[in-house]
Amino acid sequence: MKRFFHYHRPSRFNKPSRIIKPAAIINPGRFLTLFICLTFLNSSSAQPLKTEPPFWFSQMHNPELQIMFYGPNISKYNVTVSNNIPITSIAKTENPNYIFVTIDTKNVPPSQLIFSFIDGKKTGFTQKYELKARRKDSALRKGYDSSDALYLIMPDRFSNGNPANDNTSDTSEKSNRTNDHGRHGGDIQGIINHLDYLESLGITTVWNTPLCEDNDPRGSYHGYAQSDLYKIDPRYGTNEDYLKLSSELHKRKMKLVLDYVTNHWGAEHWMIKDLPSYDWIHQFPGYAQSNYRMTTQFDTNASDIDTKYCVDGWFVKSMPDLNQSNPLVLNYLIQNAIWWIEYADLDGFRVDTYSYNDKEGISKWTKAILDEYPYFNIAGEVWMHDQAQMAYWQRDSKIGAIENYNSHLPTLMDFTLHDAISQAFSEDNPSWDKGMIRIYENFTNDFLYPDINSILVFAENHDTQRFNHIYKNNLANYKMAMALIATVRGIPQLYYGSEIGMAGDKDKKGDGDIRRDFPGGWIGDSQNAFSDSGRDATQKEFFDYTSKLFNWRKAKSVIHSGKTKHYIPENNVYVYFRYDDFDTIMVIINNSASEQTTKTERFAESIKSSKTGTNIITGKSIELNQNITIAPKTALILELK
Structure with a gap:
């Protein structure tokens, strides 16, 4: 979710007025x-x-x-x-x-x-x-799952396939590539033009940040302040262009995920300018900022006022906070979501700021969609740093059940794993709580989640610091992180450009710098990293490793749905196995700055009768009846024979 500020002109309902209750209170779960x-x-x-x-x-x-x-x-x-x-x-x-x-x-x-x-x-x-x-069998559509690999695209910064729509008469902000925080001209056609590139990378599913119209006067490129929920922003293309993207993906047996925003709209939305009712949005009266303390949603010790300011407070001034406890608002959001699924033949949602919504309202919204499409998938952004707090929000959570709450949300984003990845690979000298033990400890809490395979795992996204900035484009660290993301439980997600070493400094230069233009996406770019011949030597190493890894993953059901057994890291070396009744994968990640030797006898319960393992990157065979020596800062993925 992009945070930015500008003055929001209050609605004409900026102070309390007499409320005329609807003649019929509509149940959003049913209507x-x-x-x-x-x-x-x-x-x-x-x-x-x-x-x-x-x-x-x-x-x-x-x-x-x-x-x-x-x-x-x-x-x-x-x-x-x-x-x-x-x-x-x-x-x-x-x-x-x-x-x-x-x-x-x-x-x-x-x-x-x-x-x-x-x-x-x-x-x-x-x-x-x-x-x-x-559509035929529309209700039975199958959403994305752990057999998929998602690729997150910021469309404005990926590729400009149609320069003619960079600026339009009916939208305020104009294209300016010199402005890191403005529009650059990327669009839907640019994504369509590079689907072969994504397929060659091993990607099966595309997740774009919001594409609906965002007519804010500045910072509109990220799309999270939508002004029309039924219209693709004309600077991205048309509704028909979006249907074409969906169709082209499905021809390749790839999937499309829409980034949905239930928590807020943009200040330029036509209904915000003429509110149906005073309580269509949260008012105090007027604006009040969220305290962002999502723990108040379930904290039994929380004060009512703190809970109110978390849920009802606006994310930022330019994004009026929707009142999902109003049944008319909730019905609008339910219907709009279902319309996009049916119209654009979607395969899933990612929901922005999921845990800031009225929790009863968002539960009804989620359930209504899954009642219509039982096999659809929805991933919620629950940006918290504790597994129990995150697990509360997953469907059928035993933690949520303590207070009789069920979000019905199938998939969560694994922010605690992201936290560990952002620190562990710079900690060459391990201690009790540093180095690969961070990664190990994250997985010790998997028991908290009702469905551990339905969790989105990632090293970075459009809101976080760039991985390749944190680790200074260190290819070895990148390979270890990708080996982890590709082989652990859950649904892996890559962020555009990571696979060619793209970086950016969020802390010093802001969000615009972690959303740089993909080289080659614009006419006249000096380099085209979409093509093998256009990548420099470093970019080629990043891309080739990523492509090899995720193309291998496509056919590995043992990774998609197998069990996990891991071993306490020693000397900053983390070893784990993914296994089922037919296959076993052994992963060794040496995060130490020196060569390490692992004694395979320690892993006998997982290796069992296997004699050799094949390195999935090099194809070389490794004997398992003797110790394995692994180079510093290296990940080794072995298929056991």
């Missing part, structure tokens, strides 16, 4: 919210401005749709709908520009609906709306 937005030319006629969503789908698991119509004083109208579809409830808020109409679409085939808006005996206007057919 979806369909938003149709209209603009009026005058009091007697109307023309549609836009429809949100622009269409919906028939034969959904949840047949109920709650439709929001928007226009000046639209709440004065009565509403009817064609095709004998029943209206089950109508709700109004204190803002007369909104009306919420709930209909039941059960057993309604793909068809055109017509909504009529009636004032007295006169029809003021009508609005067409389409229910489309779903």
Whole structure:
């Protein structure tokens, strides 16, 4: 999540007003919210401005749709709908520009609906709306899992495939590659152009930071302050371009993950400028900053005021904090998420700032999506530094069950492993709590997680210090970290450019420096690291190792779903095994600055009857009935025979 600041003009509801409760309280776990937005030319006629969503789908698991119509004083109208579809409830808020109409679409085939808006005996206007057919077996789509390798892309900084859309008339911030914190012009076409590159790297799944419109006047390139949740930012391309990306990935049997934001919108979102209700966002009145103390979500000793400021406080001033405890807000978010899955044929979500949401609301949001798509995957950003605190947020957690809480979230991001990786490889001389013992100790807490294979493991991402900055582009350290990420339990995630040694200093230069342009992504770049011939010698070493490792991983079910047995590090050497009924992989990581010899007899319970192991990088065979000598700062991955 990108943090940046600019002044947020308060809404016209910046102080408490009389609250008109909805005529019907909608259960967000059961209902979806369909938003149709209209603009009026005058009091007697109307023309549609836009429809949100622009269409919906028939034969959904949840047949109920709650439709929001928007226009000046639209709440004065009565509403009817064609095709004998029943209206089950109508709700109004204190803002007369909104009306919420709930209909039941059960057993309604793909068809055109017509909504009529009636004032007295006169029809003021009508609005067409389409229910489309779903994709075949859409509900059974299989999300990404531990057999996949994710590649995280900051689209604005990856590749500019269409320079014609760098600037548009309907967006504020213009492209300027000299500004580290501004837009550089990368887009969806740039990603499509380099899918062969990703495939050659061993990647199976693409995760982009948000691509929906972010019309903030500055810092909009990261996309986390969205201003239109149904529209791809035109500087990235069109909705059709996003569908093309999804289709091109699926042709290669690769997957697409959308970065979803439930906690906040951007200050430029049209609904923020004319709030449906005072409590659509959290107000104090107006703005108050989050204290970022996510522990207050489950701390039995926490004060109510501290909990409120964590959950209700805004992440930053430019990102109004959404109130998921308002059922109309929650329905909007549920429906928008489902619309993108169905429309763009998605394979998963990564959810930004998951643990800052109202925890009951985000649980209902997650469950509603998984009720519709049981095999879909959602990874939540729970940026905490204690395994028990993180495990609380995973689906069916025994820790959460203590207070009868279930997030329903399938996948967590392993920030404690990231913490260990960021320190361990610079600690050549081990001690009780330094060096490879940090890595070992992280895995000793795996018992806390209900599903340890459904956890995202990474050395860096778009918010953290660059790995290759921490370790000064030390190839040996990089190889050890990648060997770890590729062979431990969970779902590995790479951050774009890491595989060619890209660095950046977040502490001194800010987030823009850890989101540098990929060399070769722009016309006129002096170097093209997307091609083998364009990489320098160092970049080639980084890339070749990464490609060999993750292409090997693709077919190794023992890595995807096998068990783990590890051994307490000695002399800064960490040894662990991944195994199942058919295969065994032995991993030796020597983090010492000197050559080390491991006595294989110590690992007899894991080696069993195997006589040799094959180095998966070099193809050389190593005898297991004698001690193994391993060079300093080296990772060795052996397939046992």
